[in-house]
Structure formats: C-alpha cells, structure tokens
Amino acid sequence: MEVESTLDLLPRRMGQLVDRLAAVPGREGRLTHLELLPRRVAATEEWPAWAAADVVDAFTARGVDRPWRHQVLAADAAHAGRHVVLATGTASGKSLAYQLPALTAIRSGRGPRGQRGATVLYIAPTKALAQDQLAGLGSLGLDVRVTTHDGDSGRDQRDWARDHAEYVLTNPDMLHRSLLPAHARWSSFLGSLTYVVVDECHHYRGVFGAHVSHVLRRLRRICAAYGADPTFVLASATVAEPEVAAHRLIGADVLAVTEDTSPRGEVALALWEPPFSSGSGENGAPVRRAASSETADLLADLVAEGVRTLAFVRSRRGAEQVAMTAADLLAEVDPSLPGQVASYRGGYLPEERRAIEQALRGGDLTGLAATNALELGIDISGLDAVLMAGFPGTRAALWQQVGRAGRGAQDALGILVARDDPLDTYLVTHPEALLGRPVESTVFDPTNPHVLGPHLCAAAQERPLTEADLPLFGSTARDVLDALTEAGLLRRRPRGWFWTDRRRACDLADIRSTGGSPVQLVEGETGRVVGTVDAASAHGTAHEGAVYVHRGETWLVTSLDLEEHVAVIERADPDYSTSAREITDITIVAEREHRDWAGCRLSFGDVDVSHQVVSFLKRRQPGGDVIGEEPLDLPERSLRTCAVWWTVPEHVLAEAGLAEQDLPGAAHAAEHCSIGLLPLFATCDRWDIGGVSTALHPDTGQLTVFVYDGHPGGAGFAERGFRAAREWLTATRDAIEACACVDGCPSCIQSPKCGNQNNPLDKPGAARLLDVLLGAPAV
Numbered sequence: 001m002e003v004e005s006t007l008d009l010l011p012r013r014m015g016q017l018v019d020r021l022a023a024v025p026g027r028e029g030r031l032t033h034l035e036l037l038p039r040r041v042a043a044t045e046e047w048p049a050w051a052a053a054d055v056v057d058a059f060t061a062r063g064v065d066r067p068w069r070h071q072v073l074a075a076d077a078a079h080a081g082r083h084v085v086l087a088t089g090t091a092s093g094k095s096l097a098y099q100l101p102a103l104t105a106i107r108s109g110r111g112p113r114g115q116r117g118a119t120v121l122y123i124a125p126t127k128a129l130a131q132d133q134l135a136g137l138g139s140l141g142l143d144v145r146v147t148t149h150d151g152d153s154g155r156d157q158r159d160w161a162r163d164h165a166e167y168v169l170t171n172p173d174m175l176h177r178s179l180l181p182a183h184a185r186w187s188s189f190l191g192s193l194t195y196v197v198v199d200e201c202h203h204y205r206g207v208f209g210a211h212v213s214h215v216l217r218r219l220r221r222i223c224a225a226y227g228a229d230p231t232f233v234l235a236s237a238t239v240a241e242p243e244v245a246a247h248r249l250i251g252a253d254v255l256a257v258t259e260d261t262s263p264r265g266e267v268a269l270a271l272w273e274p275p276f277s278s279g280s281g282e283n284g285a286p287v288r289r290a291a292s293s294e295t296a297d298l299l300a301d302l303v304a305e306g307v308r309t310l311a312f313v314r315s316r317r318g319a320e321q322v323a324m325t326a327a328d329l330l331a332e333v334d335p336s337l338p339g340q341v342a343s344y345r346g347g348y349l350p351e352e353r354r355a356i357e358q359a360l361r362g363g364d365l366t367g368l369a370a371t372n373a374l375e376l377g378i379d380i381s382g383l384d385a386v387l388m389a390g391f392p393g394t395r396a397a398l399w400q401q402v403g404r405a406g407r408g409a410q411d412a413l414g415i416l417v418a419r420d421d422p423l424d425t426y427l428v429t430h431p432e433a434l435l436g437r438p439v440e441s442t443v444f445d446p447t448n449p450h451v452l453g454p455h456l457c458a459a460a461q462e463r464p465l466t467e468a469d470l471p472l473f474g475s476t477a478r479d480v481l482d483a484l485t486e487a488g489l490l491r492r493r494p495r496g497w498f499w500t501d502r503r504r505a506c507d508l509a510d511i512r513s514t515g516g517s518p519v520q521l522v523e524g525e526t527g528r529v530v531g532t533v534d535a536a537s538a539h540g541t542a543h544e545g546a547v548y549v550h551r552g553e554t555w556l557v558t559s560l561d562l563e564e565h566v567a568v569i570e571r572a573d574p575d576y577s578t579s580a581r582e583i584t585d586i587t588i589v590a591e592r593e594h595r596d597w598a599g600c601r602l603s604f605g606d607v608d609v610s611h612q613v614v615s616f617l618k619r620r621q622p623g624g625d626v627i628g629e630e631p632l633d634l635p636e637r638s639l640r641t642c643a644v645w646w647t648v649p650e651h652v653l654a655e656a657g658l659a660e661q662d663l664p665g666a667a668h669a670a671e672h673c674s675i676g677l678l679p680l681f682a683t684c685d686r687w688d689i690g691g692v693s694t695a696l697h698p699d700t701g702q703l704t705v706f707v708y709d710g711h712p713g714g715a716g717f718a719e720r721g722f723r724a725a726r727e728w729l730t731a732t733r734d735a736i737e738a739c740a741c742v743d744g745c746p747s748c749i750q751s752p753k754c755g756n757q758n759n760p761l762d763k764p765g766a767a768r769l770l771d772v773l774l775g776a777p778a779v
C-alpha cells in the first residue's frame with residue numbers, strides 16, 4: 001500500500017525544513033542559498049484526432065485522462081514527419097509523446113493478416129533504460145511486437161527481432177556493431193522504419209557524442225537506401241539549446257518543444273557548504289569537511305523527521321559509509337530508527353531493485369544513500385527530498401537528480417552539498433550560476449577526424465560512399481576521406497569509395513572509448529573483465545596502486561600492462577582514494593581563430609601536447625587529507641588536440657604592476673581554477689581537459705595559459721571555452737576572489753592532478769592577472 005507523505009499536507013514545509021536544518025547550533029553559514037521554485041499547474045489538450053483509438057484507450061487505462069500540451073505538440077510534429085526534440089523535465093511524460101505516434105503507426109500500418117508494416121527503433125544509452133521501456137510498453141497491454149536487441153539477446157531473440165519485431169529497443173553500440181554492418185539482413189525492418197527515438201539524448205556528449213552522431217547518420221543513409229526516411233524523436237529531461245544539440249546529433253533540422261506543461265509542486269533547492277575542518281592539506285592549505293560526512297548528518301536529520309530522502313554519493317563505498325554513519329547517528333536518537341536507512345548501488349538484480357523500491361514506497365525505508373548508478377534504471381517515486389554529495393557535473397544532471405523528489409504535484413526538496421573543489425565552491429557561493437540560466441549545451445564535435453575517419457570506413461563497408469553522401473557527414477568529410485584513401489584504407493572507384501580490407505570496418509571505432517585501444521580491467525582472481533578504461537585516461541586512473549571506482553564498486557589496481565592493454569585489479573576496501581599527477585608540455589600547431597582583448601589575445605586552435613603521469617597521491621577517505629605520494633614510471637604520451645589559450649604581453653603585465661617573479665604562480669593558479677570551472681560552461685568533467693601555463697611560452701613569446709581537450713582531435717570542450725571565454729574567465733576570477741582561504745586551497749586554485757605539487761601558486765597574483773586579461777582597471 002502506498003503511504004501518503006505527511007509533507008504533502010503541509011504547504012511550504014520544505015523551506016521551513018531547510019531553515020530548521022540550518023539552525024542546528026554549529027551550522028552557522030553552511031546554508032549559502034535557498035531557492036523556492038513555484039508550483040506549476042498542468043495544461044492539457046484533447047487527444048490528437050490521428051491517434052489510434054486502442055492506443056489512446058491503453059494510456060487512459062493507465063491513468064492518463066488527457067495528454068499535456070507539450071506531449072501533444074511533440075507528438076503532432078512527429079506524426080507530421082518533423083524531427084522533434086522534447087526537452088522537458090523529469091517525469092513530464094516524454095515517453096507518451098513518442099509512444100503515441102509510434103504505436104499508432106505500428107497499429108495502423110499492419111497488413112490484413114497482421115504483417116509488419118511500420119517499424120520503430122528506440123535507442124537508449126544503457127541496457128537498463130531499454131529494459132525499463134520494455135516493461136513500460138508491456139504494461140500498456142497492446143498487441144505490438146516489442147523486443148530488446150542488446151548484448152544480452154540470444155540468437156533466437158535477435159532473429160525474431162529482425163524478422164518480426166515492430167518496436168526494437170537497442171543502444172548505439174549495437175547499432176554500430178551489429179545492426180548497421182548486417183543491414184542487408186535487417187532490410188525489411190529498416191525499409192519500414194518510421195520513427196527513431198533517441199532517449200536521454202544529453203548523454204551523447206564529448207567524444208562519445210561525436211561517435212553517436214555518426215552512427216545515427218550512417219543509420220539515416222542506410223534507411224534511405226531501403227527507401228525509408230524515419231522521423232527522429234529525441235528526448236532529454238535537460239538539454240540546453242536542444243535544437244542545436246539535436247541537429248548536430250542527427251545532421252538534420254529538428255523542432256524543439258521545451259515548455260513543460262506537466263504539474264509540479266513547489267521545489268526548494270538549498271545550497272550547502274561544509275565548514276573548514278581541523279585538518280590541513282597540501283602545502284598546509286585549509287581543507288573543508290568532506291561532502292559525504294556532511295551528507296550523512298543531513299540524511300540522519302531528514303530521516304528523523306520522517307522525510308523520505310535519497311542521497312546521491314559518488315562511490316559505492318561512499319554510499320555505504322553515508323548510510324552507516326546516518327544509521328549510527330539515528331541510533332543515538334531512537335533505537336528503532338537505524339533500520340530506516342539503507343544503501344543502494346548499481347548492478348542489483350531486478351527483484352532486489354523492486355524490493356528496495358517497494359520498501360521506500362511502503363514506508364519501511366525512509367532514507368537511501370545511492371551511487372549515481374541509480375540515476376538510470378530504477379524507478380523510485382514519491383520521495384520528498386534529494387541530497388547530492390557534490391555537484392553531479394552538469395546543471396542538467398543536477399535537475400535530473402532533484403527531479404527524483406516530488407514526482408507529480410508533490411512538493412520537493414533538493415540540497416546540494418559542495419565538495420572541496422573550485423566548481424562546487426563557486427556554485428554554492430554564486431547561486432545565479434546554477435539557477436538563473438539554462439542548463440549547459442551538450443558539447444561534442446562531429447568534425448573530429450579521429451572520430452569521423454572510422455565511421456566513414458564503416459559507412460563505406462556498409463555501402464560504398466558517394467559524393468552525394470558527403471554533406472551528411474559534415475564539412476570535414478571530404479578531407480578525411482581523401483586521407484583515408486591515401487592511407488590505403490579506402491579505394492576510390494567510379495562508383496564511389498570502397499572498403500577493400502577483410503576486417504570489419506566498424507571495429508576501427510570504439511564508440512565508448514576516446515582513441516587507442518581501451519585498457520581492460522581484469523579481476524586478477526577470476527580473469528573476468530570487469531570493465532574498460534579509455535586509452536587516454538588509463539595512465540591517470542588505472543596505474544599500479546590506483547584506487548579505481550567502477551560503477552560504484554571500489555577496486556585496487558595491482559598492475560598495468562600497457563603493451564597488452566590490461567590492468568589487473570582486485571576488490572579492495574582501502575581507506576584512501578588516489579589521484580594521479582602529470583607533467584605536460586605543449587606546442588602550438590595552428591591558431592584557427594582569435595580575439596583581441598585589451599592588448600591581450602585569446603586563441604583557439606590545434607596543439608601538440610606531450611604528457612607524462614609521474615606520481616599519485618593518496619588521500620584519506622572520508623576527509624580527503626593527503627597521506628602520501630608515490631612515484632610512477634610511465635612513458636610520455638603525445639596528443640594532437642584542440643586548445644583555447646590566452647596570452648598577456650610583457651608591457652601589459654608591467655603596466656599592471658605584476659612582478660616578474662610572481663608570474664609563474666599567478667598563471668599556474670589561474671590555469672588550475674579555470675580548469676575547475678570549465679565544466680560549468682561545457683558539459684565536460686575536469687578530467688576531460690588539461691592545462692599548461694607558463695610565464696614565457698616559446699611559441700608566443702609571452703605569458704600563456706592553455707586549456708586543452710584531453711582527447712585526440714578534440715572533443716569540443718576547448719572550443720566551447722573559447723566561445724564562452726568572457727563568462728568562463730570572469731567566473732574563474734570571481735571564484736579566486738571569493739574564496740575564504742588566504743593563500744589558496746582545493747576550493748579555488750589547488751588541483752588534485754597537478755604534476756608540480758601545486759607549486760608555485762599565487763592567489764592574489766592570479767586574480768590580478770585575470771583582471772588584466774578581462775580588461776578591468778589595475779589596482
């Protein structure tokens with residue numbers, strides 16, 4: 001039985017609840033902002049006249065009396081054959097918006113003896129999500145032949161999908177490796193393809209996004225060869241500039257539906273900053289209390305108040321620790337309470353997931369600490385509050401997590417607890433950066449030749465490429481094709497470009513990896529492959545001695561063999577985390593664009609980066625205190641990629657009164673903090689990008705600070721930094737100035753991956769340098 005939350009009965013309780021949490025003695029100053037987002041009333045419409053009656057009846061039977069306006073707008077557009085992207089909030093019924101035209105097309109396209117007419121392909125970034133869709137479609141009870149097609153499908157299931165299914169649920173990997181290369185066998189399915197649904201499309205970003213964009217273009221090309229021109233419906237709870245991102249993803253114009261007309265209760269979002277702890281970090285810097293410890297306290301308080309709460313914690317170990325600490329704290333209040341809290345990780349069996357969902361719904365469980373694995377694949381509704389131990393990386397992800405609370409018209413509370421790094425600190429002290437603006441654009445670059453090349457090969461193997469195909473693959477396609485032909489991978493004949501190799505061309509592109517063979521993580525004891533790490537990040541995350549968190553589970557790397565591309569790992573429970581440090585050199589290959597800024601110059605272009613991981617730090621967990629550093633013996637690597645860089649001429653520095661001896665520390669500190677903040681403007685992780693700063697760079701002859709994409713050919717992040725440079729570097733300067741420390745700390749200018757032990761760093765110098773760059777008068 002569903003238990004009504006007592007909070008539903010008490011309007012505006014959420015704001016008061018936050019006030020009570022913040023008023024606990026000793027917590028002064030931790031609540032940095034409270035934002036109340038007003039209630040929203042639903043706007044509904046009639047069912048579209050074209051919708052099949054039995055499909056409408058199936059939705060009505062499931063409790064949907066009338067569709068919301070945004071659902072009808074999107075469904076109408078799709079039905080009329082327009083590509084559409086639906087960018088409305090979590091639980092805004094996006095599934096109905098595409099299922100209505102899709103199921104209608106299938107039902108009305110059937111032949112007289114039930115033969116397959118129209119077909120639909122649904123693409124999700126994970127298998128779990130496709131399984132959830134399968135369950136959702138099944139619960140409609142309609143006569144539609146639906147199945148999943150993924151790595152777990154057996155031979156019979158695959159054959160049935162190909163020959164009989166009308167609605168196939170898959171992922172980009174299967175499309176790339178199985179469905180497209182074997183298109184001849186799928187010709188009847190592809191030739192009838194009417195809709196392609198791209199769900200959770202904000203997942204396709206960075207290098208992965210670029211890969212998926214080419215997989216979708218290959219799909220469009222092959223469908224056209226079989227006479228089909230499917231309509232794409234893309235969906236995402238939160239994606240900025242949706243029509244731009246969707247256009248880049250499928251290579252065609254897309255209509256955006258963005259106004260959410262589903263009902264919503266009041267949402268309170270609190271920003272919370274843990275205090276400085278008594279410990280100290282590198283170079284004696286002050287450090288803040290760990291976000292997970294603070295989250296455990298808040299979880300205990302909320303559970304004690306009967307508030308159904310979900311806490312998102314980065315690692316499984318962290319989630320377990322938060323649940324355990326909260327339970328211990330609750331035991332001091334009331335011995336019956338600890339049983340109300342549990343932890344949850346990814347990888348549970350469906351029955352285990354359902355049991356937890358049920359316990360939360362039924363009120364046997366009030367608090368759950370979970371890893372982000374929960375974000376996709378478990379349906380927990382009826383929560384009152386969500387705690388986030390650390391910013392989940394993007395504003396889009398933050399709203400998605402907050403959206404877990406208060407589904408439907410219930411009121412909801414979200415609390416973001418800052419981690420001790422520049423981005424989190426900036427956000428909790430600059431709420432306008434989080435609240436007053438749209439979510440970040442999904443950044444990726446389909447023109448990256450390292451990504452495009454293998455897909456052109458795959459496309460040529462699927463069907464020879466012709467001149468007419470080239471516009472679909474973007475402005476760089478011709479050059480890349482010529483290079484592939486010259487390298488002997490493709491052969492030009494009168495009828496087009498052919499793949500003449502015996503290998504499978506699709507094997508050239510590993511769409512989840514970012515260049516080079518990925519390193520396999522192998523469990524030493526069993527030989528089981530637990531996962532893979534991109535070649536680019538293996539040195540930094542899978543070196544000997546690294547503590548590696550994979551899907552929330554903690555592992556220790558016992559050895560890394562770069563020749564064999566294998567890291568041997570074992571399950572472990574160390575009380576520390578690790579972070580690698582690397583040293584980097586950079587040379588400019590070509591400047592593509594530049595802007596002049598008050599005597600300074602901001603550039604974007606191609607660079608060669610050589611870098612070497614030299615050691616790793618061990619940090620006690622929880623807490624984050626540095627407990628040791630160990631050297632590593634790894635080879636230097638080089639990378640041709642894209643960078644944004646800025647230079648300040650000597651006379652400008654002199655006029656601003658910046659002393660020569662302060663320049664290296666000032667540039668270094670500005671670089672660190674800007675890397676920490678770029679994820680606010682580009683949908684990247686601080687580990688996707690790197691930086692180099694120098695008081696005198698040989699290629700520019702001036703003080704230069706570079707921020708580069710850590711992926712071969714670039715991933716679009718540096719370019720985004722160039723386009724948003726003024727906002728980005730202003731935020732960087734503000735973050736440095738606003739930080740309460742004296743000489744620099746992890747919240748502003750110290751970086752966990754610095755190869756120079758965070759030396760030298762000059763906090764006031766960095767602020768002055770950025771002032772000069774941004775054209776502010778010197779003090």
Ligand SMILES: Nc1ncnc2c1ncn2[C@@H]1O[C@H](COP(=O)(O)OP(=O)(O)OP(=O)(O)O)[C@@H](O)[C@H]1O
Binds near residue numbers: 062065067089
């Ligand atoms: N017009 C409607 N009126 C009432 N309920 C609806 C309506 N449309 C959808 N729902 C219900 O809202 C819930 C959320 O729908 P759905 O899961 O499709 O949302 P979503 O936007 O895909 O969510 P998520 O962002 O979690 O993927 C479902 O229980 C669905 O049945």
